[in-house]
Amino acid sequence: MLYAGFWKRTLAYIIDSLILWFVFLIIGLIWIVIRALGDWVPSPAESSLVSDGSPYIFTMKTIGQTLLNWGAIWLYYALMESSKCKATVGKLALGIVVVDEFNHKLSFGRASARYWSKLISVIILFVGFIMAAFTARKQALHDLIARTYVVDKRELDYILREQAQRGAGM
Template structure:
């Protein structure tokens, strides 16, 4: 089987990051316009909060935005990889797909597990991602945890045709 290696997967990640960065940029611009059109004069309650708990409010806004961003990114990866596309936009651009051990598309739960297990690779200084360059089936740590594979789409089509021919011949 032709598994997608480290560099192809890295390029797909870069494409997805650029796409998501563009989406967040547009959302940010929309937010700025909405704020510019809104009322900039804080209420007396907000004024007292700003003087007393400005750091707390700023921290909570930052935490809220970070969690929202993670949620959007998680949904992007999990929904795309569990869809009939079997891949994110970056992976589609490079002709690779994510499959389970039976060469089927991922369930949303498995795609979510695959996404969230990437946190382990971040925690161990990206070693989990680098593993894709050295394992026999080009699996990163999150692929091993979720029991998934990243294959070349042409290879998958060939495998599926072979399976259909075998089934028709029986």
Template sequence: MYISFGKRVIAWLIDALVIQFILQVFLIGFLNFRSLYYDFLLSQRDWMDVNLEEIGGIFESGFFFKFAAVLGILLSWLYYAAMESSRLQATVGKLAIGGVVVGEMNERISFGKASGRFFGKIVSSLILYIGYLMVAFTEHRQGLHDKMAKAYVVDKEHLAAYRTTMQKQMEDVVKVG
């Protein structure tokens, strides 16, 4: 029922590619904006008192790399939290391996819980990635970030079968009662 460590690695690789693609689109847009902005300033400097060195400070490479890092974290957080708390209950990578993220009662997790799970990944990373390696050795295939958020990554088909069985059992209880 729980997704294995190997499959989760494959899902992570797919998600990393998706996030990189989205990040590159944003950064290319930013660079194009920067280029258009400089072109505009250069075209206006004859009649405007423009100090390109002062204005250009926000577009220096140091700023660009900080901007890219912050944007990468924000995009990653929104991607993981929004996808895992959506009706899909999974990111593109998890969908590709047939997995979904659920809470303790096999319910869809909230955006807040998905956010906690995402930021818990920072803790999983800081301790030499041991928080991720836990997936290979724990009973329910949970990483530290999963345990912190009280979440599980489970096989979508097994979950559907489990929910159908539980629904039938509930119907039987109602009929008897």
């Protein structure tokens, strides 16, 4: 099996990050236009919050937006990697997919575990990501935790076709 290496995975991550950034930018611009063109008149409660200038309100909005962004990013990765595509748009662009130990697509739960396990790598100063450059099967820490592999799609398709032909020939 041809496992996807560190640099290919990094480039896929950059592509996915650019896509997500662009989507968030468009949503933000649409939101600004709706607010600017709409007949938005704050209620008395909203007026007091807006004019209050309280750092608490700003902090709560920031935390809420951050959690919303994390949720959207998690759903992007988990839904794409657990779909029949087996990959995010960035991975598909580079011809790599994520599979389990049996070369099957991931369940949504396993794809979610894989995504949230990345937090451990962030906490330990990205060492978990760098592991993909040095492990035999090019697995990062989150792959080891979720028991997943990032592999070349063409080679995987070839192996699965061979297995199907052997199964049909019996």
